Each structure stands twice: as C-alpha cells, then as structure tokens.
Amino acid sequence: MQQKEQQLIIESLLFSTADPLTQKQLKFVFNSDPPDIQKIITELNNKYAKGGHSFYIRKIAGGYQITTKAEYEIWIHRLFKKNGQVMLSRASLETMAIVAYRQPISRYETESIRGVDCTGVLKTLLTNKLIRIQGRDSGPGRPLLYGTTKKFLENFGLNSISEIPKLKEISELSNSSN
Amino acid sequence: MHKIYLENFEGPLDLLLYFIRRDKIDIYDIPISKITKEYMITLDKMKKLNVTVAGDFIDMAATLMRIKAKILLPSQRNGSEESVEDPRTALVQQLLVYQQFKIAAEQLSNLAQQQNHYFPRQIKLDINGDDKRSELQIQNISLFDVAWHFKTALENMPVITQYELQKDNINLESQITKIMSWFDGDGILLFSSLMKRLIHKVEIIVSFLAVLELIQQGIIQVLQNEIFGEIEFHYLGNKA
Numbered sequence: 261m262q263q264k265e266q267q268l269i270i271e272s273l274l275f276s277t278a279d280p281l282t283q284k285q286l287k288f289v290f291n292s293d294p295p296d297i298q299k300i301i302t303e304l305n306n307k308y309a310k311g312g313h314s315f316y317i318r319k320i321a322g323g324y325q326i327t328t329k330a331e332y333e334i335w336i337h338r339l340f341k342k343n344g345q346v347m348l349s350r351a352s353l354e355t356m357a358i359v360a361y362r363q364p365i366s367r368y369e370t371e372s373i374r375g376v377d378c379t380g381v382l383k384t385l386l387t388n389k390l391i392r393i394q395g396r397d398s399g400p401g402r403p404l405l406y407g408t409t410k411k412f413l414e415n416f417g418l419n420s421i422s423e424i425p426k427l428k429e430i431s432e433l434s435n436s437s438n
Numbered sequence: 439m440h441k442i443y444l445e446n447f448e449g450p451l452d453l454l455l456y457f458i459r460r461d462k463i464d465i466y467d468i469p470i471s472k473i474t475k476e477y478m479i480t481l482d483k484m485k486k487l488n489v490t491v492a493g494d495f496i497d498m499a500a501t502l503m504r505i506k507a508k509i510l511l512p513s514q515r516n517g518s519e520e521s522v523e524d525p526r527t528a529l530v531q532q533l534l535v536y537q538q539f540k541i542a543a544e545q546l547s548n549l550a551q552q553q554n555h556y557f558p559r560q561i562k563l564d565i566n567g568d569d570k571r572s573e574l575q576i577q578n579i580s581l582f583d584v585a586w587h588f589k590t591a592l593e594n595m596p597v598i599t600q601y602e603l604q605k606d607n608i609n610l611e612s613q614i615t616k617i618m619s620w621f622d623g624d625g626i627l628l629f630s631s632l633m634k635r636l637i638h639k640v641e642i643i644v645s646f647l648a649v650l651e652l653i654q655q656g657i658i659q660v661l662q663n664e665i666f667g668e669i670e671f672h673y674l675g676n677k678a
Contacts, residue, residue, distance in 0.1 A: 275559065277559065278559045298511075301543050325558050326558065327556040327557055327559075328557040330555035333554075333556075343554060343557045343558065345553060348550070353544075353546055353547050354539055354543040356543070357542035358544060370533075373532075373535055374536065374539070375498065376451075377492075388570070393586070409502050417549055417552055417553035425545045427539075427542055428538060428542075
C-alpha cells in the first residue's frame with residue numbers, strides 16, 4: 261500500500277470518530293503491517309499547517325483526535341454551547357483530584373481528606389464515566405476502590421495520567437497560606 | 439463585618455481554611471480558642487438560616503472542642519521532656535492535605551477550561567455487526583461495569599403493583615380436625631412428624647395455634663422427656 265494512501269485512510273478514521281484513535285486500533289484496519297500512527301499524524305499536521313485549516317490533530321488520552329483550533333472557539337460557541345465536555349462542581353472537582361492523585365482509593369479515604377460525605381459526588385463521577393471501580397481493597401470491609409478513566413484524560417486534555425500537574429509540596433502550601 | 443455565604447463552603451475543613459486565610463493565621467500555630475468561637479458562631483448562623491447543619495460540621499465542632507480542652511488541661515510533663523504532642527497536629531495535617539487537593543482541584547479546573555477551547559468530532563460510532571469492532575468496544579468493559587449495569591437494570595425494573603395470591607383454605611377449625619387425625623393408635627403424635635406434614639408457612643402458623651387451642655381445651659398434653667429431645671403430643675381423650 262502506498263504511503264499516501266495510508267495517510268488518507270488514517271485521516272478518514274480520524275474524521276469519522278469522536279474517540280481518540282490509537283496505534284493499537286490500527287491493526288484492526290490494516291490487515292498486515294499497520295503504519296506508524298505518530299509518523300503519519302505528523303505528516304498530516306504538516307499538511308494541514310501548509311494548507312491553512314481550522315483544525316489539526318491533537319494527542320489526547322493515549323490516542324489522536326481531530327479537533328478545531330482554539331482560536332475558532334468563539335465562533336463555534338455561537339452555534340454550540342458545549343463540546344461534549346463534562347463540567348464539574350467544586351465538590352466534584354475536589355473529589356476528582358483526590359481520586360486522580362491517590363488512586364486506587366476508597367470512598368472512606370476520600371472522605372477523610374475532604375472531611376465530608378462523598379457518596380453522591382463519587383456516584384456523579386461514576387455516572388459521567390470520569391472514574392471507575394478498579395477493584396476492592398483487601399482491608400476490613402473490602403471497600404470498593406476508585407480510579408480514573410480514559411474519559412477523565414479526554415475531559416481534562418491529558419495524554420496520560422502521568423501528565424497531571426504535580427501536587428504542591430506541603431511546605432509550599434504553608435507559605436502561600438500566610 | 440464579613441458576610442459568609444455558607445453554600446460556598448465545601449465542608450468544615452474548607453470553612454476553617456477560610457478563617458485561616460482571612461485572618462492571616464499561621465497554619466502551624468492556630469489559635470484554637472478564637473477559631474472555635476468563630477466556627478461555632480458560623481454554625482449558629484447556619485441554624486438560623488434554617489440550613490440543615492450537616493453532621494460533618496458538627497463532627498468538626500466536637501474535634502475543635504476536644505483540642506481546646508486538651509490545650510487547657512495541664513499536660514503531664516515529667517521533668518523537662520518536650521516531646522508532648524501538640525493536640526493540634528492532626529488537624530493541621532488534615533488541613534494541609536485538604537488544601538493541597540483544593541489547589542489540585544483548581545488546576546484540574548484550569549485544564550478542563552483549556553480543553554474547552556477544542557471541539558472534537560461529535561460522531562459516536564455504532565457497531566456495524568463487525569466482529570473486530572465489537573471486540574474493540576468490549577475490551578474496555580470490566581466486570582464491575584457489568585455489575586454496575588446489572589444493578590442499574592435492577593433499580594429500573596418496573597415496580598410490581600399487582601400480586602397474584604393463592605387463597606389458602608386453612609382455618610383453625612379444620613386444622614384441629616386434621617391434626618387430630620394424625621395421632622397414631624397409641625394417641626401419640628411426634629412434633630417432627632407433625633412438621634413433616636406441613637408445607638406452607640400459613641399452615642405451620644395455623645397448626646401452632648391449633649396445638650395451643652387443643653392444649654388449652656385439655657384435649658392433648660405436650661411432653662418432652664429430655665432437653666432438646668423430641669416433643670410429643672399425647673391425646674388425653676375426648677372432651678366431655
């Protein structure tokens with residue numbers, strides 16, 4: 261297969277789906293010897309840059325996704341209100357952060373950090389598929405343990421969980437609170 | 439006078455951090471007495487506003503009181519040992535960790551804001567009867583997902599408002615007659631053989647009442663020869 265054609269096939273895959281496209285998925289499309297996705301994405305992005313387009317391909321949640329450029333947001337917002345992103349309340353964001361940094365974590369541990377009941381918030385995050393049940397703790401009561409999902413990465417524009425900003429050191433915090 | 443909007447606080451820790459920030463308090467040296475007072479005033483305000491004060495807030499009030507009491511009590515310092523733990527330490531630690539995640543939550547919020555600038559394609563794929571595709575779709579589903587959906591399905595099951603009931607033709611009179619007919623030639627009926635003949639719960643209940651009735655009328659006697667032994671009903675003869 262010609263390289264040019266491979267490029268167009270991958271472009272069509274990106275065009276046809278909302279979910280980030282991964283190298284692993286390519287093996288279902290190309291029977292033998294799937295091309296290197298990263299290389300082709302770079303080529304495509306160069307092509308778009310040269311041609312002058314309102315969209316490009318971004319690396320997100322371990323895959324690639326075609327999205328509009330940030331500067332067209334104001335125009336798109338005149339037509340659409342949302343981009344499919346889940347907007348979270350402060351309570352949900354706090355809980356989301358605790359799960360993201362301390363996963364796998366139980367409801368009890370989450371509550372002891374926040375000092376409030378988290379049952380409802382965890383349920384909301386589960387329903388929105390931003391967290392998932394990863395298993396059970398071996399400790400007393402075998403509580404359920406929560407962790408983040410691929411949708412969490414997509415929602416917060418991360419490529420992998422290692423990209424979340426580092427937690428501020430406690431010593432820095434005490435200075436900032438003074 | 440500061441006006442406090444209670445709904446802006448995510449919980450007792452958040453409220454305490456607010457006091458600390460507002461009054462520029464050193465988090466490592468919290469004036470417990472002052473902050474407890476402030477905290478209690480706020481709880482009172484909440485009650486006055488008819489806000490149901492969540493248990494978490496009351497729990498913290500108790501914690502603050504306990505710390506205050508510990509500070510007031512003379513510590514048992516033997517000699518010049520300075521290793522007595524500050525009763526505030528655990529609370530300070532909790533506040534610091536909570537603040538850490540409060541900041542992290544803000545950072546996450548910023549990330550979400552940035553992501554909000556980008557509009558991906560909105561097409562959600564349907565599985566086309568393609569085996570490979572459906573394999574792909576199933577890969578990300580864990581056992582817990584299945585359990586979760588099962589639970590949701592159970593919760594969404596239509597509520598049954600009609601029941602079909604079987605009419606039981608059991609009444610006390612007929613049950614007494616029945617039981618009487620089960621006594622053997624010696625006028626003895628074993629408790630175990632009585633139970634074997636009873637199938638439905640209602641039958642068992644009515645039989646129990648029937649036995650009580652028979653005992654009361656002096657028609658039968660109940661005997662148990664040893665502890666945990668077999669219970670026997672003895673026929674005493676017809677009532678007059």
